[in-house]
Amino acid sequence: LRKPKIVILGAGYGGLMTTVRLQKHLGINEADIVLVNKNDYHYETTWLHEASAGTLHHDKVRYDILDVIDRNKVEFVQGTVQQINKEEKKVILENGEIDYDYLVIALGGEPETFGIKGLKEYAFGITNVNSSRLLREHIEYQFATYNTEEEKNDTRLTIVVGGAGFTGIEFLGELTNRIPKLCHEYDIDPHKVKVICVEAAPTVLPGFDPELVQYAVSQLERKGVEFLIGTAIKECTPDGILVAKGEEEPREIKAGTVVWAAGVRGNSVIEKSGFEAMRGRVKVAKDLRVPGFDDIFIIGDCSLVINEEINRPYPPTAQIAMQQGECAARNLAALVRGKSDLEEFKFDNKGTVCSLGEHDAIGVVFGKKLTGTSASIMKKVVDNRALYMIGGAGLVLKKGKFNVF
Numbered sequence: 375l376r377k378p379k380i381v382i383l384g385a386g387y388g389g390l391m392t393t394v395r396l397q398k399h400l401g402i403n404e405a406d407i408v409l410v411n412k413n414d415y416h417y418e419t420t421w422l423h424e425a426s427a428g429t430l431h432h433d434k435v436r437y438d439i440l441d442v443i444d445r446n447k448v449e450f451v452q453g454t455v456q457q458i459n460k461e462e463k464k465v466i467l468e469n470g471e472i473d474y475d476y477l478v479i480a481l482g483g484e485p486e487t488f489g490i491k492g493l494k495e496y497a498f499g500i501t502n503v504n505s506s507r508l509l510r511e512h513i514e515y516q517f518a519t520y521n522t523e524e525e526k527n528d529t530r531l532t533i534v535v536g537g538a539g540f541t542g543i544e545f546l547g548e549l550t551n552r553i554p555k556l557c558h559e560y561d562i563d564p565h566k567v568k569v570i571c572v573e574a575a576p577t578v579l580p581g582f583d584p585e586l587v588q589y590a591v592s593q594l595e596r597k598g599v600e601f602l603i604g605t606a607i608k609e610c611t612p613d614g615i616l617v618a619k620g621e622e623e624p625r626e627i628k629a630g631t632v633v634w635a636a637g638v639r640g641n642s643v644i645e646k647s648g649f650e651a652m653r654g655r656v657k658v659a660k661d662l663r664v665p666g667f668d669d670i671f672i673i674g675d676c677s678l679v680i681n682e683e684i685n686r687p688y689p690p691t692a693q694i695a696m697q698q699g700e701c702a703a704r705n706l707a708a709l710v711r712g713k714s715d716l717e718e719f720k721f722d723n724k725g726t727v728c729s730l731g732e733h734d735a736i737g738v739v740f741g742k743k744l745t746g747t748s749a750s751i752m753k754k755v756v757d758n759r760a761l762y763m764i765g766g767a768g769l770v771l772k773k774g775k776f777n778v779f
């Protein structure tokens with residue numbers, strides 16, 4: 375009897391969680407499990423602001439996929455997914471094809487640039503290991519170049535961050551910890567450095583607790599960040615950005631570095647494969663399958679799940695991606711065993727913690743507000759928990775964060 379073949383695309387939070395749970399739930403003789411990922415490593419997307427600012431080396435935010443999967447049960451294929459052929463049940467890779475009986479799409483997000491001119495060409499993103507180390511290197515290059523030029527160009531030392539969502543704020547927290555070190559290393563007067571955060575909404579961290587937002591803003595301002603609120607980035611150029619407040623005429627801010635942290639969308643593979651989607655995210659059924667395709671699950675940043683309390687989609691987070699992975703694994707195990715009534719996914723929101731640099735943070739955890747050291751310790755607990763859920767205590771010892779004070 376032929377075993378059903380389960381193919382999981384993406385070894386991020388959602389895909390790896392599905393894989394490690396499936397290898398627990400299913401015996402070797404029950405299914406063939408194949409995990410496909412672009413790189414041979416997993417990276418903690420939620421730690422990329424640290425790698426991007428250069429406060430944590432990129433090797434600390436990644437680990438080998440083969441270290442956490444059971445090679446007797448899971449075949450790992452390193453490859454880049456181009457498209458999914460739903461009708462023929464095939465995944466098209468850059469160099470090959472894989473057929474499937476059941477598919478899990480967990481390919482994560484991509485930056486959403488909303489068609490704003492110049493962003494793709496000139497702005498840096500906090501998206502993966504490649505983009506993060508490029509950004510880190512670029513910032514360092516600007517500092518290193520400053521004192522080598524006869525005519526000093528202060529705009530080399532201006533860094534603009536587009537978006538004061540969680541990614542922008544977490545990056546600013548790390549960046550403002552790194553800048554004094556860069557100034558020291560490259561003999562630069564710290565007063566010459568400018569860090570500007572441009573946010574289109576009327577507030578930083580729109581929708582988050584106002585008291586905690588106020589705490590974050592004052593901490594970051596103290597560390598030198600200038601916030602331009604209610605101001606949108608309209609264009610990015612090789613020299614900086616154009617911004618506008620409301621209907622005002624756009625004005626230029628010259629900057630050596632522009633970081634775009636103002637939005638994410640689902641992976642472009644989703645649209646290339648002809649799924650009905652909103653910004654690359656597919657509204658999945660309650661059991662996480664794609665309506666009309668009983669053999670395809672979509673989880674993580676490529677999926678859209680409605681929070682019925684407010685009738686709006688849940689924000690794409692690692693927390694929800696991991697919980698979806700657990701649910702998808704249980705549902706796949708049920709399907710393989712011939713069951714047809716699948717579990718409905720229910721998001722259990724444990725809260726949100728936003729880092730403001732290594733020893734500072736804000737958060738709401740189990741409904742309780744936290745700031746400063748207690749929030750920062752909680753952030754490390756959350757980071758270590760994600761490692762534990764995928765790779766157990768061994769992975770926590772290898773990659774965990776223990777420097778709490």
Ligand code: FAD
Binds near residue numbers: 423454456482483
């Ligand atoms: P990911 O974890 O991003 O994984 C996608 C995987 O797919 C990657 O391994 C990638 O290499 C692979 N891949 C992509 N394209 C292809 C392809 N074509 N072929 C093959 N493989 C491919 N969420 C929280 O809950 N808490 C936080 O504190 C938090 N902090 C964040 C901090 C930052 C700086 C950022 C950017 C995001 C943060 N998020 C946080 C959001 C969270 O990281 C994402 O929602 C989460 O990573 C989504 O998980 P995923 O499994 O969908 O994708």
Ligand code: NAD
Binds near residue numbers: 538637691
């Ligand atoms: P986001 O969409 O949450 O925030 C983007 C911000 O950019 C918004 O505040 C928006 O108003 C602003 N913006 C949009 N267009 C703009 C423009 N033209 N000019 C200036 N500002 C503009 O994106 P994100 O911060 O990257 O977060 C993505 C997802 O990842 C979210 O679901 C978030 O919850 C999650 N995340 C969570 C954490 C955490 O829990 N600590 C950290 C990072 C990201």
